[in-house]
Amino acid sequence: MLSLLTDHSLLMALAALLSLGAIFGGLLGFAAVRFKVEGNPISEQINALLPQTQCGQCGYPGCRPYSEAIAEGDAINKCPPGGEETIQALADLLDVEPQPLDAEHGVEKEPVVAWIREDECIGCTKCIQACPVDAILGAAKVMHTVIADECTGCDLCLDPCPVDCIDLIPRKQGIGFWHWPLPGDGAARFDIIASDNATRDAA
Amino acid sequence: MRVIHDIHGGIHPPERKELSRPGVLDQVALPPLLVLPLRQHLGAPAQPIVSLGDRVLAGEKLAEPQGLVSVPIHAPTSGTVRAIELRPIAHASGLEDLCIVLEPDGEDRWVTLSGAGDWRQCDPADLLDLVRGAGIAGMGGAGFPTAVKLNPGPSRQIETLLINGTECEPYISADDTLMQCRADALIEGAQILAHIVGASHILIGIEDNKPAAIARVTDAASRIDTAIEIASFPTKYPSGGEKQIIEILTGQQVPSGGIPADIGLVCVNPGTVVAVREAIIEGKPLTHRIVTLTGEALARPGNVIACLGTPIHFLLEQAGIAAEPQQRIIHGGPMMGFAVSDLNAPITKITNCLLAPTQTELPLPEPAKPCIRCGHCAEACPASLLPQQLYWYARAKDQEQLTEHRLFDCIECGACAYVCPSQIPLVQYYRAAKGQIRDSEQERRRSDNSRDRFEARQARLETELAAREAKRAARKAAATDRANAGGADPIQAAIDRAKARKADQETSP
Numbered sequence: 001m002l003s004l005l006t007d008h009s010l011l012m013a014l015a016a017l018l019s020l021g022a023i024f025g026g027l028l029g030f031a032a033v034r035f036k037v038e039g040n041p042i043s044e045q046i047n048a049l050l051p052q053t054q055c056g057q058c059g060y061p062g063c064r065p066y067s068e069a070i071a072e073g074d075a076i077n078k079c080p081p082g083g084e085e086t087i088q089a090l091a092d093l094l095d096v097e098p099q100p101l102d103a104e105h106g107v108e109k110e111p112v113v114a115w116i117r118e119d120e121c122i123g124c125t126k127c128i129q130a131c132p133v134d135a136i137l138g139a140a141k142v143m144h145t146v147i148a149d150e151c152t153g154c155d156l157c158l159d160p161c162p163v164d165c166i167d168l169i170p171r172k173q174g175i176g177f178w179h180w181p182l183p184g185d186g187a188a189r190f191d192i193i194a195s196d197n198a199t200r201d202a203a
Numbered sequence: 204m205r206v207i208h209d210i211h212g213g214i215h216p217p218e219r220k221e222l223s224r225p226g227v228l229d230q231v232a233l234p235p236l237l238v239l240p241l242r243q244h245l246g247a248p249a250q251p252i253v254s255l256g257d258r259v260l261a262g263e264k265l266a267e268p269q270g271l272v273s274v275p276i277h278a279p280t281s282g283t284v285r286a287i288e289l290r291p292i293a294h295a296s297g298l299e300d301l302c303i304v305l306e307p308d309g310e311d312r313w314v315t316l317s318g319a320g321d322w323r324q325c326d327p328a329d330l331l332d333l334v335r336g337a338g339i340a341g342m343g344g345a346g347f348p349t350a351v352k353l354n355p356g357p358s359r360q361i362e363t364l365l366i367n368g369t370e371c372e373p374y375i376s377a378d379d380t381l382m383q384c385r386a387d388a389l390i391e392g393a394q395i396l397a398h399i400v401g402a403s404h405i406l407i408g409i410e411d412n413k414p415a416a417i418a419r420v421t422d423a424a425s426r427i428d429t430a431i432e433i434a435s436f437p438t439k440y441p442s443g444g445e446k447q448i449i450e451i452l453t454g455q456q457v458p459s460g461g462i463p464a465d466i467g468l469v470c471v472n473p474g475t476v477v478a479v480r481e482a483i484i485e486g487k488p489l490t491h492r493i494v495t496l497t498g499e500a501l502a503r504p505g506n507v508i509a510c511l512g513t514p515i516h517f518l519l520e521q522a523g524i525a526a527e528p529q530q531r532i533i534h535g536g537p538m539m540g541f542a543v544s545d546l547n548a549p550i551t552k553i554t555n556c557l558l559a560p561t562q563t564e565l566p567l568p569e570p571a572k573p574c575i576r577c578g579h580c581a582e583a584c585p586a587s588l589l590p591q592q593l594y595w596y597a598r599a600k601d602q603e604q605l606t607e608h609r610l611f612d613c614i615e616c617g618a619c620a621y622v623c624p625s626q627i628p629l630v631q632y633y634r635a636a637k638g639q640i641r642d643s644e645q646e647r648r649r650s651d652n653s654r655d656r657f658e659a660r661q662a663r664l665e666t667e668l669a670a671r672e673a674k675r676a677a678r679k680a681a682a683t684d685r686a687n688a689g690g691a692d693p694i695q696a697a698i699d700r701a702k703a704r705k706a707d708q709e710t711s712p
Contacts, residue, residue: 051646052653062657133656152653175242178296179638182597183571183628 042094043071049089053081054132055154057106062132075099080106081153112153112168114146120165127157127166205406205434208454210447212583213439214618216373216538218412222504223497225376226383226415229507231521236285237305237512239265239276240292243551244340245347246272251303257284261313262488265303268335274348275338279490279510282307291545293515293534293554302549305512316486327399330483334399337482338489338552342474343367343378343443344535346553349475353399355464362467364402365452366393366476368409368416369443372536375556377493378473380506382409382416385477386423392480394428399479400469405431408452412438440538441616445470447585459612474555494550496522498559500530509550515557516546524559533558537565538617572625580619580629586612590619590629597636602643605636613637 005012047067058078060066070076076090077099084101091098101108116127116136123141135151138144148171158166242248249266253259259278266276286304294300319325319333335350355361366389370378382389393405405428409417417435424431436442436451446457448470455466463470474492481487490511497504502523509518515532524530533540536556550557558565580590588609596604613633620629686692 047654050650052650052657054653054657062661063654064658132660133653134660135656150652150656152649175292175294175296175298175300176248178294178298179642180295180631180634182635183631 040068040071043068045093046070046090049082049086049093050079051082051086051152053152053154055081055152055156057081059105070094075102077102078105080108081111083108111171112155113148113151113171114153114155114157115148115167115169116144116146117165117167118143118145120163122163124162126160126162130156130160132156205432205452206454207434207436208451210439210442210450210585211587212585212618213441214583214621215438216440216621218438219374219497220376220379220412222374222499223376223495224505225379225413227505228380228384228493229505231507231509231513231518233280233307233309233311233510234513234517235306236514237279237282237307237510238290238292238514238547238549239279239303239305239512240290240549240551241266241276241301241303242292243276243346243511243553244274245345246270246274248301249273249276251287251301253284253287253303255284255287258282258308259284259305261311262316262490263314264338264488265305268348272348272351274340274350275336275488276303277338277488277490278305279512280305280307281310281312291548293543293548293551295541297544318484318486322395322398322483327401330395330399333482333486334479337478337487339475339478339482340489340552341472342478342492342552342555343472344539344553344555346551349471349479352471353396353469355400355462355469359464360467361400361402361464361469363404363406363453363469364393364397364400365449365463365468365470366405366407366473367443367445367448367470368407368413368420368473369448370413371410371438371440371443372538372556373440374497374558375495375536376497377495377506377555379413379416380495381473381477381493382413383419386416386419387427388477388480389420389473390423390427390431391484392476392478393431395483396469396471396476396479402469406452407431407433408448409433409435410438410442411435441585441614441618444585444614444616446614459609489552492550492552492554494518494554495556496559497556498533499561499564500525500527500559511551512549514547514549515543518550518557519546519559522559526559527562530559531565531567533560533565538621539615568628569626571627574625574627577624579622579624583618583622585616585618586614588613590633593636594627594629594632597632600636600639602636602640605640610636610640 005015047064050063050067052063054062056062057080058066060069066079070090076094076096077087079086080101087098087101121143123138123143125138125140127144128136128138132154133150133152135147136144136157137147153168153171155168241251247269250269251266253265259265259281261278261280263278264275265278268275282305284303285306288302289299290302290304292300292302319330322330331350331354334353339349340346341349341352368378368382397405407420409420417433421433424433434452441447442451445463449463449468450456457463458465478489491508492511493506494509495506496518501519502525504522507518519532532543532546534543534554534557535541537558540558574591574594576591578591584590592608593605593610596608610633615630615634617630620627623629682693
């Protein structure tokens with residue numbers, strides 16, 4: 001057998017290639033089983049960029065389904081809560097052209113939280129069932145309230161409320177949320193004072 | 204003699220400190236109303252514990268701290284609580300914040316104060332509680348709660364207590380005045396602080412443009428504690444930055460993102476030291492501070508000791524302001540301060556200076572011109588950053604590159620903007636970029652949290668659904684089992700029962 005191979009170089013080459021193919025095929029097969037990735041890694045990365053409002057404005061029931069749809073090739077501009085920033089981040093990740101927000105799905109608004117007017121709440125628990133992140137506390141026939149830190153402002157609790165006692169109020173209110181605007185973004189009074197050049201030149 | 208090191212960059216703006224006559228401390232009248240913001244420090248705002256119409260004594264606690272990084276607020280004088288409401292405060296935003304409004308009764312009756320007695324015998328932890336209870340926050344300008352700073356944790360051994368008497372910003376002379384007028388209290392406070400943090404060495408650093416302060420402090424130290432070292436070093440802005448003075452005096456650099464305690468130092472402002480002394484020796488909370496009132500628009504500039512909560516316009520009127528049209532009032536110094544939009548705003552624990560410059564003295568900045576890439580900003584930066592690169596990245600909102608270029612090591616001293624020939628408001632770009640990055644991080648944390656909650660809810664709904672399905676299947680299986688086991692068909696049985704009942708009803712009447 002061995003002598004047959006050594007005598008015929010063509011057979012020798014064939015055998016070598018075949019055995020190499022078998023070895024690497026085996027390795028690849030092993031790797032495919034051993035290092036199998038659960039889920040879709042691209043859609044995971046997309047989901048990490050989405051704002052997790054779970055509002056469904058994109059037409060999908062939550063951020064994960066939309067991230068899976070984007071991974072399948074859906075448009076990246078259907079998320080109003082994320083706005084331009086999210087579209088830019090998605091465009092960078094997927095290496096596609098950023099598009100303006102699709103107005104069909106809504107417009108970018110400032111972040112809000114739900115606020116239950118507690119005097120008017122009748123305790124029907126309908127909003128509790130609608131909340132995608134379990135941010136509403138309460139029980140049947142007693143007042144409900146929103147855990148403001150957990151609320152995503154998705155507005156899904158507004159429709160089920162039979163007495164319309166839920167408002168959406170701006171989340172970032174007051175001095176604690178303020179930060180300096182970029183020059184030009186705000187009024188002139190934000191100008192810093194550091195440039196003292198006239199005095200320096202005179203001195 | 205200590206070796207004095209140099210820092211990178213820095214500038215030499217006109218000092219203008221003589222204008223406010225450092226070393227002379229004036230009293231100021233009590234205003235008709237005191238406005239005490241609940242947020243006078245870094246961290247969570249305090250929570251009011253008084254209600255409308257309450258009569259309070261001087262030194263009485265008006266608001267409790269919320270959480271660890273927070274400090275209480277005390278009444279500076281006796282009087283009546285007139286309101287707890289949103290009021291304009293001295294803040295760059297010009298926004299309002301919650302304040303306690305106190306109407307002084309003019310009697311200035313104090314609560315009974317009691318100090319800690321012999322502090323040398325006290326446990327540092329107890330003294331730390333006193334510091335915290337006295338509402339002391341860093342008085343150099345940042346307002347970081349002092350009790351938190353003095354307690355860097357058991358993993359960090361503190362060797363040196365550094366008292367930062369640099370006061371490098373032009374115009375301001377509040378610390379200079381304090382060091383001259385209260386040198387003995389400063390030395391005693393330094394000893395107490397060293398006891399609290401367990402430091403074996405006390406070092407007081409003073410810039411060499413304050414010879415009177417150096418002389419007074421040296422004299423006091425020689426009488427009270429000769430182990431205290433006083434170092435003077437050449438005047439340069441911004442030598443008074445915490446990381447800068449540490450490098451000047453020790454040659455060591457605080458690691459990026461770290462705190463001085465990482466290299467065995469705690470660095471405090473002289474005002475804070477004296478406040479700690481009063482809290483420990485006299486049991487007195489922080490209710491007053493020294494404020495420099497200066498600028499050429501004032502007839503009587505100087506340093507005053509004022510109640511916290513005194514409205515800014517009241518202090519300026521006392522100093523004889525001759526306001527020009529569109530008079531700018533600057534809270535803090537000319538380099539790092541900000542213009543106050545409403546002069547009803549009060550002074551707080553962090554107000555070291557109120558500057559009322561004339562137009563010729565401190566003209567409004569000209570409109571910014573394009574960057575010509577001269578690189579002067581990089582030469583001036585005391586943190587060895589690349590201000591020009593940061594500027595471009597801030598404009599492009601490139602957060603990744605900004606972090607990479609160490610935006611958060613920027614101390615916002617304004618040296619880059621000062622030397623910029625195009626008058627670009629560089630610091631404002633950095634402040635805005637820092638705010639945006641902090642915002643994005645917060646949003647990211649929020650959305651991570653929402654994702655977890657959403658997924659937890661989905662999982663819960665699925666298990667509930669599965670449990671219901673399982674129950675239904677079990678019931679169905681049980682019914683089939685009964686039918687198969689030879690028992691009557693349940694439907695047929697029900698029909699039979701109904702028939703029997705009907706027959707019963709028909710026969711019985």
